[in-house]
């Protein structure tokens with residue numbers, strides 16, 4: 001009976017450590033409820049701007065499904081806006097309250113889990129040339145392409161992020177030969193503002209929606225941008241890999257052996 005209880009405890013510990021593999025979001029931003037988009041100028045929040053693509057087409061309308069058809073694309077409520085689970089990352093003031101402003105430092109600590117991504121939509125003149133990927137935050141020249149120019153709506157990708165990237169951010173390279181970064185701390189960013197807006201659906205663990213602007217701020221009537229030039233759904237942890245399950249099983253077996261040795265010895 002005692003052996004069984006020990007095994008159960010060990011198995012639970014192994015499962016718990018496997019579940020902790022999710023990459024960890026690092027940012028000074030604060031998760032904030034997504035308001036009804038209105039596309040006014042100046043935009044508030046920063047992503048809720050008018051768009052050169054037409055009325056009611058910025059990233060907010062696409063991700064909440066509040067404009068049902070945009071450029072022939074049938075939108076859906078990706079964020080659970082109707083269920084009040086929709087949030088975006090906002091800059092915060094001194095007291096910690098959201099300001100609706102751009103967040104310039106968003107990256108992840110790499111816990112060597114699996115990652116996957118899905119390209120939701122691109123509404124941009126550069127849609128056939130923009131390149132999206134992840135970069136090594138400690139050595140930003142190290143980059144891994146996730147979606148190259150020809151990748152379009154519905155394209156899938158699955159990781160992992162290279163083990164050498166202890167932390168990673170996201171980048172977007174445009175045909176103007178400039179690269180925007182989700183964390184502007186260690187790089188020369190062409191904008192003073194980040195060109196990335198991060199959203200989430202609080203009912204989906206470890207899943208983030210990354211909305212990107214491919215032009216420099218300010219963009220005329222788009223102000224800081226419409227952030228619909230590429231929108232990606234990213235999942236930063238995969239189901240428990242088989243090798244880890246094997247490792248967990250191995251540890252349990254070894255522990256069981258040790259227990260038996262102590263008992264016999």
Ligand SMILES: [Ca+2]
Pocket residue numbers: 122127128129130148149150151152
């Ligand atoms: Ca593309």
Ligand SMILES: [Ca+2]
Pocket residue numbers: 213214215222225226227228229
């Ligand atoms: Ca744009």
Ligand SMILES: [Ca+2]
Pocket residue numbers: 051053123124226227228229
């Ligand atoms: Ca656009």
